[in-house]
Amino acid sequence: MYLDHWALREPPFSITPDPRFVFLSERHRDALAHLLFGIGQGGGGGFVQLTGEVGTGKTTLCRLLLEQIPENARVALILNPRLTAIELLETLCEELHLDTANTHGSVKALVDVLNTYLLDAYAKGLRVVLIIDEAQNLSVDALEQVRLLTNLETDTQKLLQIILLGQPELREILARRDMRQLAQRITARYHLMPLDASETGAYVRHRMRVAGAVHSPFSASALTRIHKHSGGVPRLVNVIAERALLGGYAHDAMKIEANDIDRAAREALAPTQRAPHAWRWAAAATLVAASLAAWFFWPRTSPVDAQATPVAKPAPVAAKPAPKPAASPFKPVPVPALDGDAFAARLAGSDANGVPAWQALLTSWQSKADAVAASSCPPAIEPDLYCLRGTATLDKLFAQGRPALLRLRNKDASTWALLLGADAVRARVQLGTEVVDVDRVALQRAWSGEYASVWRGPEALAETPSADGRGPAVDWVHAHLPGYGGPAVLDAQMREAVRAFQQSRGLSTDGVVGPETLLALGTRDPGPRLRTSLD
Known part of the structure; x- marks a missing residue:
């Protein structure tokens, strides 16, 4: 209806992937080159991995790739990888138009049919490529079956080239120790970044x-x-x-x-x-200004930047004591272990608001705040108890080292679960009032990437510093910056130290002490910690 007004032939911003509208930034050109490399002779077999955040253009690139397939290539495209190992093999054979009538659901029979086809294609000079979109949703068994497909080979060449497209969680999954055999077969990796x-x-x-x-x-x-x-x-x-x-x-x-x-x-x-990434905190700053020292959220020029006089390092501002609980609020044993299907079923029966998980998180911090009110994650739940809500990876949460709430989804249902700990294979979470162990891959598939965390800090963080860049809140940051010996003044020197700290923790290096940086600065303070051993 607005096309005539703007003199347009068609809608310019349809979210349906359309190769005609594809915009190849330098990053996208590099990504496409990696995909074409995987199909061409340069791939040499094995895997090509392309990851990127939701909406960065992976599927559009895939469709553009399909328009540029060489004549000697045959491609099988799997768009829904939530399959068992057998279903994945059956889908692959269907995509290649192979007759599987006599395989009767046998893995060996399906692989034999596939191997015969691949050998015949190789003899004809054809290359066969399997592209799996949303590969982060592959089960452990399906991933292992995908790896085994690369064992189909001649003396000189792999018979099947595999391209994995997925969200950043795919990198995390493949970095696991039990996935190292698959990871070692990846011949090209590329992570697609957003546009500048x-x-x-x-x-x-x-x-x-x-x-x-x-x-x-x-x-x-x-x-x-x-x-x-x-x-x-x-x-x-x-x-x-x-x-x-x-x-x-x-x-x-x-x-x-x-x-x-x-x-x-x-x-x-x-x-x-x-509010993705930095903009999320810019939006949050408006809400936090009254209670979390608004000056933290935006860099500003201070009159003391050029002529700050070193002063003796002040005593740290003490937060209200938060001693470690004498005993965990959860019974450590026995903890039931759930497979992916059982975990999904448990999610479907969980309450949507996740109040028990919020209550458990507050209890671990010895807070008596109302869990329902806290579930909205206000900037300050109590005068010295702060809340942070955002998106992250599991590895990032493990680096924070604090219990965190994960927003889990299962079809139309969603709830909060409390992350209590993890090892290389499993994660321990509280769902409702029950604590369970679940495979990390299954947890990753159910997690939306959204999390909430709380931490304690002094009430002084809510105080605005004086015009010369000093104040109790600055003192707290100064005392928590590791190895910083400069003056307790919010000047260029301190902001540079903040950037160095942010870089060491994998945070955005903007020199701004936002909620994520405050939480990271306080990780060595007393309080509950994630378990690193589930035995």
């Missing part, structure tokens, strides 16, 4: 041109805001830009400005989508 600010602008202009626009209605400031709200994720760029075009049409506007993008983002994106 300039690429986001070029992406929007490109899609407008393909849709028929002579001039883009998006101002420079609007493009900047699109990148801020989307984090450079193409799918979110599409959603925001599409809503902005509709809004412009509704208001009979001929230009789209920054405020139009802000409104479009509020209308189009869920709260967890609106």
